[in-house]
Amino acid sequence: MELTFRWYGPNEEKITLQQIRQIPGCRGIVGTLFDIPAGEVWPRERIHQLRQMIEDEGLTLKVIESVNVSDDIKIGTPLRDRHIEAYKETIRNLAAEGVEVICYNFMPVFDWVKSDLDYKLPDGSSTLAFVRKNIPDDPQQIIDTVADGSAGFTLPGWEPERLSQVRALLDAYKDVDEDRLRENLVYFLKAIIPTCEECGVKMAIHPDDPPYSMFGLPRIIKNREDLDWLCNAVDSPCNGITLCCGSIAEEPGNDIYSILAEFTRRGRIHFVHMRNIKYISPEEPGNKDFYEAPHPSECGSLDMVKMMRALHDNGFTGYMRPDHGRMIWGETGRPGYGLYDRALGIAYINGVWEALEKSGCQVADQADGQADGQTAQRAGE
Numbered sequence: 001m002e003l004t005f006r007w008y009g010p011n012e013e014k015i016t017l018q019q020i021r022q023i024p025g026c027r028g029i030v031g032t033l034f035d036i037p038a039g040e041v042w043p044r045e046r047i048h049q050l051r052q053m054i055e056d057e058g059l060t061l062k063v064i065e066s067v068n069v070s071d072d073i074k075i076g077t078p079l080r081d082r083h084i085e086a087y088k089e090t091i092r093n094l095a096a097e098g099v100e101v102i103c104y105n106f107m108p109v110f111d112w113v114k115s116d117l118d119y120k121l122p123d124g125s126s127t128l129a130f131v132r133k134n135i136p137d138d139p140q141q142i143i144d145t146v147a148d149g150s151a152g153f154t155l156p157g158w159e160p161e162r163l164s165q166v167r168a169l170l171d172a173y174k175d176v177d178e179d180r181l182r183e184n185l186v187y188f189l190k191a192i193i194p195t196c197e198e199c200g201v202k203m204a205i206h207p208d209d210p211p212y213s214m215f216g217l218p219r220i221i222k223n224r225e226d227l228d229w230l231c232n233a234v235d236s237p238c239n240g241i242t243l244c245c246g247s248i249a250e251e252p253g254n255d256i257y258s259i260l261a262e263f264t265r266r267g268r269i270h271f272v273h274m275r276n277i278k279y280i281s282p283e284e285p286g287n288k289d290f291y292e293a294p295h296p297s298e299c300g301s302l303d304m305v306k307m308m309r310a311l312h313d314n315g316f317t318g319y320m321r322p323d324h325g326r327m328i329w330g331e332t333g334r335p336g337y338g339l340y341d342r343a344l345g346i347a348y349i350n351g352v353w354e355a356l357e358k359s360g361c362q363v364a365d366q367a368d369g370q371a372d373g374q375t376a377q378r379a380g381e
Contacts, residue, residue: 001311001353003346004028004063004321006337009050011035015339017057023343025350028060030103030321039070039083044093051097063271063319064094065103065242066206069188074108075172076184084188088195095199101270101319103242105206106185108173108217109139109166112209112247117335118327119291125326128336129291130210130250131280139166139215170215178218182229185220189234196238204242204270205230210288211251222251224259231268244273246323249302250290252279256302257310264314272311274349275323276300292324292336295345305352312356322346 005020007013007029020026031050033042051061067090072079094102105111119129176184189203196203211222220226227241241263249256263269278300280289293300311320325341327333 001316002027002060002062002319003350004030004319005342005346006030006065006321007054008032008034008334008337010053014333015337017054017059019339021057021059023346026059026346028062028319029054030063030065030319031061032065038068039072039079039086041086042067042090042093044096047093047097047099061097062099063101063103063321064099065271067091067094067102067104069104069106071108071169071172073188074106074181074184075176076180076187077172080184080187084191087188088192091192091195091201092199095201099201101202101204103204103206103271105208106181106188106221107208107219108176108181109169110214110217113214116291121291121326125328125341127292127326128324129280129289131289132287135214139170170217173217176218178220181218181220182233185230186233189239193234193236193238197236202238202240202270204240206242206273207244207247209244209247209250211247211254212288223248223254224262227259227263227268231263231266237267240268240270242271242273243269244275244323245302245307246273246275246277246292249277250288252282252288257306260307260310261314264311264316269311269316270318272316272318272320273323274304274307274320274345276302276304292326294326294341295322295348304348308349308352309356312353312360320349322349 003025005023005026007015007017007020009032012034017029020029031054033046033050036042054061067087069087070083073083091102113130113135114128115131115134116129118126120126192203205221208219208222211219213219221230230241231239243260243263245256245260248254248259260269274295276293276295276297276299277290278293280291281287282301295304297304322342322345324336325338325345327335327338328341331338331340
């Protein structure tokens with residue numbers, strides 16, 4: 001397992017690589033080229049510049065998040081084949097620069113939905129939250145809410161240029177139901193996975209956030225059955241998952257622990273977003289409201305050690321990053337992506353993983369000792 005940290009690049013960040021390299025246990029950067037529109041090729045020169053910048057600070061660039069999939073591919077317009085060819089060229093360019101995993105999603109229009117980007121907690125920190133009654137019926141209002149609460153940063157999946165045409169986008173999706181969206185995802189994967197296999201790159205789809213329909217748009221990566229369908233639809237080790245623990249757990253009916261265990265055993269989890277969430281009023285039937293909590297188990301509704309154990313005990317060897325963090329200690333910045341709380345998250349994750357590793361070694365040592373004793377006993381008989 002290798003711990004990483006998401007970083008948007010020098011033109012999009014207050015956080016520096018010099019600060020990130022000081023986080024104990026952090027080995028790599030999850031990078032992006034935020035300014036390249038979906039459907040266009042990522043030039044190798046730009047990828048090389050990013051990699052060199054990161055490696056100059058003693059970090060690695062093995063994971064990219066996100067090479068966004070265009071709406072033309074998701075909808076299935078006549079432009080999709082051209083965009084798929086561009087995506088394949090981007091895969092080749094990333095592979096040539098040492099990238100091993102590409103995180104992407106197949107969510108229509110909105111990559112994620114939250115009601116609050118500055119949800120105040122009793123300790124004075126702020127976080128991201130989803131409170132259903134605060135989600136407006138008009139999608140334009142949620143776009144305006146996100147823009148007003150973004151602290152001046154462009155947020156992934158909410159690029160102003162694309163969302164300025166939200167009415168036209170929603171109209172373009174009017175005939176795309178879950179079956180059609182699945183067909184278009186399979187079409188996309190069947191086209192690009194042979195390129196991935198040739199280049200040694202693994203695709204890792206991010207679950208829907210939230211894992212149920214919003215604004216009448218289809219959702220197809222929301223539970224264990226959807227993940228199983230994905231793996232079987234294009235049966236290749238290069239067709240895998242970014243297991244975002246928070247996104248899957250946003251549906252309380254999803255058994256996050258068994259999902260982690262099963263798909264780790266199957267070798268399909270290539271990247272993990274590790275985070276905790278706290279359900280708001282879980283005693284109310286059907287209430288799925290939550291806020292994004294600090295990483296330790298006691299702070300939220302998820303058993304973080306149990307999640308990490310499901311990965312560890314089933315042989316996870318991929319990449320992991322702390323997911324969204326609170327704004328703490330007076331920090332300001334891109335909501336969910338401050339430095340301090342995510343650094344605390346890495347420290348916590350690293351400590352849990354070390355404990356799991358060492359407890360496993362102790363069990364193995366005890367078993368070896370018992371075996372040696374039995375051998376010696378037999379030899380003396």
